[in-house]
Amino acid sequence: MTPRLRLLMTAATPEITRLGGLHRAPGRRRRHLTSLAFLAPAAIWLLVVVVYPSFATIRYSFYNESASRFVGLGNYKAVFSTAAILVAFRNNIIWVLVFPFLVTVIGLMLAVLTERIRWGTAFKTIIVMPVVFSATASALVWRTIFDLDPHVGVVNALEQTVSDFVHPPGAYPVNGYAGQSLAGLASTGVRPDGHGSLVSISTFTAGRTVELGLIGISQQTLALLAARPAGAPTSRPGVIDGLVWRDFSPSHPGSRGHVYPDEDGLPDLQVSLLRTGGSAVATTTTRPDGQFRFANLGPGSFRVRIDSQNFTSSFEGTFWLGSQSVTPTGGLSQTAQALLSVPLIDIAMIVAYLWMWAGFAMVIIAAGLSSLNREVLEAARIDGASEWQVLKRVTTPMLAPVLGVVFVTMVINVLKVFDIVLNMAPGSSQAAASTLAFSMYTHGFEGGIHSGLASAIAVILFASVIPAMAWNLKRIKGQM
Amino acid sequence: MSFSVSLRRWERRSVKLATAVGGVVVLSAVLALADSPASKAATKHIGGSVTVWGEWTGPEQQDFEAAITPFETQTGITVNYAGKPSGTMDTATETAVKGGKPPNVAILPDPGTLRILAAEHALVPVSSIIGKERANFSSAWNTLASVKGKQYGVWFKGANKNTIWYNPAEFAAAGITSTPTTWEQLLADAGTLKSAGIPPFSLCTDVGWPVADLWQNLYLKSAGAADYNKLAVHDLKWTDPTVTTAFNLLAELVGQPSYLLGGTQGALNSTYPGCVDKVFPAPGSQPQAAMVIEADFVVNEINANSSNYTAGTKGTGGATCTTDPSKTPCYDFFPFPYPASDSKYSSALQGAGDVATLLKSTPQSRAFIKYIASPQGAAIWAHLGGFTSPNKAVSLSDYPDPVTRADAKELVDAKSFVFSLDDLQGSWEPDLWADMLSVVKTPTAANIAAVEQTMNAQATTAFGH
Numbered sequence: 001m002t003p004r005l006r007l008l009m010t011a012a013t014p015e016i017t018r019l020g021g022l023h024r025a026p027g028r029r030r031r032h033l034t035s036l037a038f039l040a041p042a043a044i045w046l047l048v049v050v051v052y053p054s055f056a057t058i059r060y061s062f063y064n065e066s067a068s069r070f071v072g073l074g075n076y077k078a079v080f081s082t083a084a085i086l087v088a089f090r091n092n093i094i095w096v097l098v099f100p101f102l103v104t105v106i107g108l109m110l111a112v113l114t115e116r117i118r119w120g121t122a123f124k125t126i127i128v129m130p131v132v133f134s135a136t137a138s139a140l141v142w143r144t145i146f147d148l149d150p151h152v153g154v155v156n157a158l159e160q161t162v163s164d165f166v167h168p169p170g171a172y173p174v175n176g177y178a179g180q181s182l183a184g185l186a187s188t189g190v191r192p193d194g195h196g197s198l199v200s201i202s203t204f205t206a207g208r209t210v211e212l213g214l215i216g217i218s219q220q221t222l223a224l225l226a227a228r229p230a231g232a233p234t235s236r237p238g239v240i241d242g243l244v245w246r247d248f249s250p251s252h253p254g255s256r257g258h259v260y261p262d263e264d265g266l267p268d269l270q271v272s273l274l275r276t277g278g279s280a281v282a283t284t285t286t287r288p289d290g291q292f293r294f295a296n297l298g299p300g301s302f303r304v305r306i307d308s309q310n311f312t313s314s315f316e317g318t319f320w321l322g323s324q325s326v327t328p329t330g331g332l333s334q335t336a337q338a339l340l341s342v343p344l345i346d347i348a349m350i351v352a353y354l355w356m357w358a359g360f361a362m363v364i365i366a367a368g369l370s371s372l373n374r375e376v377l378e379a380a381r382i383d384g385a386s387e388w389q390v391l392k393r394v395t396t397p398m399l400a401p402v403l404g405v406v407f408v409t410m411v412i413n414v415l416k417v418f419d420i421v422l423n424m425a426p427g428s429s430q431a432a433a434s435t436l437a438f439s440m441y442t443h444g445f446e447g448g449i450h451s452g453l454a455s456a457i458a459v460i461l462f463a464s465v466i467p468a469m470a471w472n473l474k475r476i477k478g479q480m
Numbered sequence: 481m482s483f484s485v486s487l488r489r490w491e492r493r494s495v496k497l498a499t500a501v502g503g504v505v506v507l508s509a510v511l512a513l514a515d516s517p518a519s520k521a522a523t524k525h526i527g528g529s530v531t532v533w534g535e536w537t538g539p540e541q542q543d544f545e546a547a548i549t550p551f552e553t554q555t556g557i558t559v560n561y562a563g564k565p566s567g568t569m570d571t572a573t574e575t576a577v578k579g580g581k582p583p584n585v586a587i588l589p590d591p592g593t594l595r596i597l598a599a600e601h602a603l604v605p606v607s608s609i610i611g612k613e614r615a616n617f618s619s620a621w622n623t624l625a626s627v628k629g630k631q632y633g634v635w636f637k638g639a640n641k642n643t644i645w646y647n648p649a650e651f652a653a654a655g656i657t658s659t660p661t662t663w664e665q666l667l668a669d670a671g672t673l674k675s676a677g678i679p680p681f682s683l684c685t686d687v688g689w690p691v692a693d694l695w696q697n698l699y700l701k702s703a704g705a706a707d708y709n710k711l712a713v714h715d716l717k718w719t720d721p722t723v724t725t726a727f728n729l730l731a732e733l734v735g736q737p738s739y740l741l742g743g744t745q746g747a748l749n750s751t752y753p754g755c756v757d758k759v760f761p762a763p764g765s766q767p768q769a770a771m772v773i774e775a776d777f778v779v780n781e782i783n784a785n786s787s788n789y790t791a792g793t794k795g796t797g798g799a800t801c802t803t804d805p806s807k808t809p810c811y812d813f814f815p816f817p818y819p820a821s822d823s824k825y826s827s828a829l830q831g832a833g834d835v836a837t838l839l840k841s842t843p844q845s846r847a848f849i850k851y852i853a854s855p856q857g858a859a860i861w862a863h864l865g866g867f868t869s870p871n872k873a874v875s876l877s878d879y880p881d882p883v884t885r886a887d888a889k890e891l892v893d894a895k896s897f898v899f900s901l902d903d904l905q906g907s908w909e910p911d912l913w914a915d916m917l918s919v920v921k922t923p924t925a926a927n928i929a930a931v932e933q934t935m936n937a938q939a940t941t942a943f944g945h
């Protein structure tokens with residue numbers, strides 16, 4: 001409604017009220033009864049499904065887990081002394097501090113931008129769409145988007161593309177995150193050199209043969225590199241002839257250091273010849289049967305190194321859905337860690353929730369924007385204000401009431417955030433992602449049921465929503 | 481992707497398998513068994529109806545209905561079966577009892593609710609009703625359905641958690657020719673698999689219940705059923721040395737990230753039944769690990785991945801097992817190993833099951849309970865697959881393959897049988913799972929000690945002692 005029309009209505013209101021008051025005197029009792037009769041169904045409905053359950057919940061919060069024994073404030077004490085529930089408090093605080101602010105800012109930006117572009121309505125429709133999706137479906141979609149496996153999660157797939165470009169993995173990646181180590185790979189004649197390479201334990205002179213064994217290499221890797229049965233190096237003057245082979249034989253699974261017929265050579269390994277001093281003299285690559293050769297060597301002794309780039313680890317992936325903290329909490333006590341850490345899953349959930357709610361914020365703010373007095377904005381522009389200044393100094397202050405509504409609505413929304421925790425966080429990080437509403441659910445409906453504790457959490461949650469509710473109600477009343 | 485709301489383990493069993501079982505198979509099995517001598521169990525015509533609640537829905541419900549068809553035809557009683565969604569059976573039954581409208585028979589997914597309902601005098605004792613059929617079950621099973629010496633239920637379906645499932649082709653690739661019997665041997669074989677470049681274990685520990693199952697096996701094998709049952713009701717402290725022993729055994733496995741597919745992080749991101757698929761993949765993928773540690777309901781998932789899988793260590797037509805699921809892949813299990821130093825509890829078995837309880841005694845419901853205790857219905861479901869019965873009278877030849885037969889044999893032969901401990905913990909079960917996961921994340925002595933303290937405090941709150 002335009003400001004002018006609204007002004008007109010406000011002016012008219014007292015008149016209408018007075019008129020109503022005049023008419024109320026005769027037959028007031030009957031009118032009362034009539035209005036009561038109309039109100040009754042709604043009132044009874046409210047009593048049964050809202051008022052009674054609310055009071056019952058408050059009552060249950062003072063009773064034990066099966067609601068059979070009065071325990072006073074016991075459940076409330078338990079709420080504030082149970083680490084898992086304190087984590088839920090922490091997460092609620094993170095949500096309230098971060099989410100309403102971000103969603104309001106993003107909503108404002110989208111509202112201002114969509115107002116200016118061609119196809120603005122189409123764009124708005126697309127952004128609003130997530131609002132109509134079920135929160136469960138959205139949460140499941142985002143769980144997939146953030147999945148650790150790059151074959152599943154698009155975020156990790158993007159990261160992998162970049163990572164593989166910057167750090168291409170070796171043919172024999174040693175993945176520390178999967179518990180693998182270079183020392184675990186070394187089996188016969190080699191040891192880690194401390195710089196990511198494997199180096200021969202013994203030294204060799206020209207004319208000698210070298211056999212270096214590695215283990216922990218899968219059949220799939222061998223098949224991929226088209227490995228052939230390990231070849232036998234032959235000694236020749238002026239030449240160091242060598243073999244790198246898979247030192248694991250299915251027919252002799254316990255035996256190491258001997259080349260059996262069912263053992264394959266390791267192809268495509270970059271191998272360097274080192275002077276005993278450490279400098280590389282020559283570099284070559286192993287053949288499909290695992291053999292390599294350094295020829296035209298002079299006197300002196302050498303070591304053979306299997307170079308580090310063979311073992312560059314493959315992409316690890318970011319465990320977006322995991323419970324590891326983004327804030328450093330090392331060295332703190334367990335309780336302090338629980339209260340001060342911000343798990344990665346919280347960030348992933350907030351991003352997903354922004355996607356779900358930004359459209360809603362945009363629509364409300366855009367509605368407010370369209371009712372702004374354009375003349376003020378025009379005046380600011382004529383006075384030479386840049387667009388950014390207009391947004392910051394004129395639009396935003398004028399929109400403050402609408403932004404307030406969005407902000408407070410989102411505070412309430414976020415205080416009771418639940419479905420996204422249930423559906424987006426994998427079981428192993430659900431404890432870290434827990435919120436009060438989720439904690440209420442797990443205690444009230446999962447495993448062994450503790451209705452007292454769950455009710456106490458519900459009451460606390462209710463109490464924390466009241467200030468925001470009161471603010472909203474006051475505003476609505478102020479408008480009427 | 482698995483829809484991973486935290487349902488309880490036994491309630492979450494996969495029901496994919498029986499989709500493959502067509503109505504023809506069901507019908508022929510019913511016809512075959514209706515004529516068998518066992519069908520004389522209930523021949524008196526009674527008529528009327530009986531309401532039965534259970535947690536089997538979908539294909540499992542079809543199999544259950546097939547199993548009770550002879551009962552309906554022989555007695556003329558109509559069975560009104562209502563399959564409750566998984567995870568809701570306990571609550572639904574308790575609510576119905578409180579509301580005064582319980583079903584005649586409730587088939588409960590754990591003995592915890594049986595105990596609660598028996599304490600509320602909501603259950604009818606069944607010993608005199610089932611009479612000599614009682615001998616179809618070992619005393620371990622009958623005791624598990626009893627409260628204060630009175631038997632209130634009959635176990636119809638069992639689950640064996642004393643199992644580790646392995647891909648025989650992967651074992652062969654690592655040159656492992658016999659399955660391990662001791663914990664030490666299992667870890668040694670894991671080392672061999674690792675040398676062969678095969679990650680030994682695909683854990684399912686994105687949630688707590690699979691690691692609880694694993695730990696409970698370790699506790700049972702190292703401390704025995706007596707201590708296990710004491711710990712289950714917190715008559716034994718969680719700081720007890722026996723608890724530490726079991727945690728230390730667990731740490732020997734999870735403390736070796738290179739034994740776990742994807743390391744510790746990979747294990748904590750691996751969901752059931754995705755963890756099964758890593759060992760027994762669908763055609764188009766190669767197995768990535770050799771073993772998965774879970775109960776026998778794993779088989780449902782394996783068969784759902786491909787019908788190529790053969791039970792045992794030989795592929796279709798006796799061919800060599802292949803890792804390629806599109807050729808002749810196989811699956812097999814070995815009983816959960818025991819610590820070499822202490823083999824006296826090696827035959828103890830952890831499991832789960834569905835127990836039929838009588839809430840309203842009528843001639844029809846009594847006849848139904850008696851039928852459930854007889855081997856007739858169980859034998860039909862056994863034929864259909866995806867089912868093991870604790871009923872000794874069900875002939876092992878009724879099972880479709882050698883692996884299920886070995887699985888069922890363990891179940892009926894178990895000298896001491898314990899139920900999943902976590903399912904008996906009441907309100908702190910989710911906490912217990914979180915504590916177990918904490919040890920997977922940080923398997924150090926210091927953390928184990930801290931976790932034990934936490935668990936003891938949580939159990940004390942939950943049990944009031």
